[in-house]
Amino acid sequence: MVSTEKISRKFVQLEEYLELLARIGEISEKEFIEDKILIGSAKYYLQVSIECCLDVANHIIASEKYRAPKDYADTFSVIAESGIIEKGLSQNLRQMAKFRNRLVHLYAEIENRSIYAYIQDDLKDIRMFRQTIIRCFL
Numbered sequence: 001m002v003s004t005e006k007i008s009r010k011f012v013q014l015e016e017y018l019e020l021l022a023r024i025g026e027i028s029e030k031e032f033i034e035d036k037i038l039i040g041s042a043k044y045y046l047q048v049s050i051e052c053c054l055d056v057a058n059h060i061i062a063s064e065k066y067r068a069p070k071d072y073a074d075t076f077s078v079i080a081e082s083g084i085i086e087k088g089l090s091q092n093l094r095q096m097a098k099f100r101n102r103l104v105h106l107y108a109e110i111e112n113r114s115i116y117a118y119i120q121d122d123l124k125d126i127r128m129f130r131q132t133i134i135r136c137f138l
Helices: 004-025 029-034 036-064 072-081 087-105 112-121 123-137
Strands: none
Touching: 004 036, 004 112, 004 123, 029 036, 029 112, 036 072, 036 087, 036 112, 036 123, 072 087, 087 123, 112 123
């Protein structure tokens, strides 16, 4: 059975991370690119935001006994196959999971402008995932 308490705890953390990322996103790109502390913070908060989504999705998968995902990206395919999220959102979240892997393993190779762009353009997918899960389970 899906634990609403576990999901709620993760989403409280996620909301905090998204608020911090939003504050970072208010800074100009030029300022962002020149500040290594901001860049490091942004990378960390992006990583843990994505991991919150993965944790919630994996909890649902385990609780509902859906098929085991092949990798992080496949986690969101499993959730889409179950009808919890739409296919388009699933594709965006799959890319997000791959981006998380780059943040963790190829962090030095990620262009800082792409981190800034991600904060500006792609946090909506995380928020949409959160809202969808809230509607379905909370």
